[in-house]
Amino acid sequence: MRKVSFAEFGGPDVLQLIDAEEPHAGPGRIRIAVRAAGVNPVDWRIREGQKLGAHPTELPSGVGLDAAGVVDEVGEGVEGVEVGDRVFGEGACTYAEFTVLSAWARMPEGLSFEEAAGYPSVVETALRIIREVGVQPGQTLLVSGASGGVGSAVLQIARDRGITVIGTAGAANQDYLRGLGALPTTYGEGWVDRVRQLGRIDAALDLAGSGVIRELVELTGDPQKVITIADLGAPDLGVRFSGVAGSVPAALSVAADLISRGRLHIPVERTYTLAEAAAAHVDSQAGHARGRRVIVP
Template identity: 65%
Template sequence: MKAIRFDRFGPPEVLTLVDTDEPHPQAGQVRIKVRAAGVNGLDWKLRAGLVQDVFKVSLPSGTGTDAAGIVDEVGDGVTDVRIGDLVFGVGTGALAEYTVLDAWTLMPEGLSFTEAAGYPIPVETALRIVDQIGVQPGQTLLVSGASGGVGTAVVQIARDRGITVIGTAGVANQDYLRGLGAVPTTYGEGLIERVRALAPDGIDAALDISGSGVIAECVELTGDPSRVLSIADFTAPQHGARVSYEPVDMPAALRRAAHLYATGVLEIPVDKTFTLADAAAAQAHNEAGHAAGRTVVTVPDPAPRT
């Protein structure tokens, strides 16, 4: 099969399209024909070797975790799906014609493969961190880096819970955030003053999604480091804030993602798509930031076996 691999850490160009053996599911896993794979910030950080102290990568390695496709093999003990079902979920080496999923859920009606591939990690992360920060209905939440996949999910989940959201993004994405239901503002110098003007009664909690060095400002705005949580800045504990990066219950989060989509609460748009052969460009696009929604790699139907 065709798959994206890298055999050294470095820039996007270390990613290559290769022929490799097809994976097969173990007990409790399923294999899918991949139709689309989501690109997450962690993907390029792993490829660049930036988080080896937290997430150990052995080389050579595949890349990508989020995928949507068609079940074509089922491991022992799996009873909730069968061959031919359409699913999205999480595994390893998702940028490939076939991948094995460790957690999955059936795709709700109306959700395309391309969109579904953008849901798994962002929605699990959003559900987890909104719960962990403990923000309540009627309170105000600051989201730093609110226009990407995780931020888009956080805004919609929080708004559905009756939470006021102030979200930061680039100038080009202010209307995008407004459309999600957030009160938008730009990041950069003067952030504290801008946020205080928008929230005269104060900020109850803050989530740092972008990892752009705003933990100190978030602590000042909340007045309490325990009310600040980051998913991208591992220096946050130096300020008394927390870091969250480990999924709590991925299968439950995927089911919740499907339900939130089906009930009209959640929609994560696709900012840009790339072909499997252009996976390096896809990761470069994600790494550059400034996206409104998700970066997704589409995968063609594998060539028939001979």
Template identity: 80%
Template sequence: MRRMSFAEFGGPDVLYVEDVEEPHAGPGQIRVAVRAAGVNPADWRVREGQVLKAHPLQRLPAGTGQDAAGVVDEVGEGVEGVETGDRVFGRGSATYAEFAVLSAWTRMPEGLTFEEAAGYPSVVETALRILREVGVRPGQTLLVSGASGGVGSAVLQIARDRGITVIGTAGAANQEYLRDLGALAATYGEGWVERVRRLGRVDAALDLAGSGVIRELVELTGDPEKVISIADLGAPEFGVRFAGVTGDVPAALAEAAGLIARGKLHIPVEKAYPLAEAAAAQADSQAGHTRGRRVVVVRAD
């Protein structure tokens, strides 16, 4: 089968398509014929060798990617509630490939395309986890720095469904996008703290972009324990938690499917890339300024 791989750590140019043996589902796993794979910051961080402790690689060359949507074609021992032929999305390893093994999954809601579904797993798990950890409650106001990407898009919609007011910061081109998702919008740049203050009191804050705003987020909330970052490794210097540990992925996927089915969650695909252009997909992800999600299309639906 074809798989996007890398044989050394480095930039996007180390990625290449190779023919490898097909993986097989072990106990508690399923294998899918991949239709599309989600593009996440974790993908290029692993490729660069930044997170070896969190994502140990036994040997190179290795595959890349952790999110996928596709059709189940192999069910491992002990797995119940899913059959070959089911359309699912979930999380596993080496998902930029024609076949991938998933360790967590859920059925795709009706009307969802494979490209859309591939963009949900990691961002929704992250969004649900950090909303829980930051402790924001209905009736309160949450500030989201870097709100237009995949995680931000999910946070805004989930928070709105829970009765939480959201102030989102993003570039000028994404202000209307944030408003469409129900957020109060403010632009980055000089004076952004005052622009946020004019929109209302901030009870809690999330840093999704890692753009050096932790000090200001603490100032706005008045409490470092009410701020969480998923992007700034220096956050603990200000007493702010860095949320880098994955939680209950199966439960998050099930909740996501329910939100999607109820029309409460939709994350648009900004751009889809063929497998051969996965390097460009990761480079664009690393450059930031994403609206919604980027995905790699492995085979046509």
């Protein structure tokens, strides 16, 4: 089978499309024929060699955590899923024609494989950081870098829970944020004052790592009311970096429920082939997404 791999840490150019042996489903696992794989910032952070405790990496390594596809092997002890089922979930080395999943759920009706591949990690992350930051119904949450995959999920999950969200994004994405139920504003000079004009901030999330931690602490009045998933230097300012995943099966269940109720939809901004994985990483690192990027084998 074909899969994307890298033998050394570095820039996007270290990614190679290689022929590899097919993986097989061990106990408690399933294998899928991949129809689409989600592109996440953690993918290129791992490729660069960033020290992410939740994702130790041995070289050579495959790439990717999220995927959607058709079950074609069911491991020992697995119940409730059969060969031929359409599922989405999380595993390892998902930029490939086949991958093994450790967590999965059946795809909701009407969801394409490309859309489904964009949900697992971002919904788990969104649920985790909303919980960790402690924001409650009736309060106001500020989301810095709100238009990407995690931001899109945070905005919609928060809205479903009765939380007001103020989101920062580029000028081109203001209507997109508004459509997801957020009060939008642009970043750049004067953004702190623009946020203050929109309301009192009870908690804040940094999703872009754009050097705004001090301002988020200023707006909330307490570093414990700020969480980042993108700024590795934030702990120096007393702000928690959230990087250890919670229950992925539980997150997939929540995602399926929200999608089925029409309360969650994350659009696919662009698809790439396996051979275009490096380009997908370049675009992901550049940011400014509106939704998700996915790879289609």
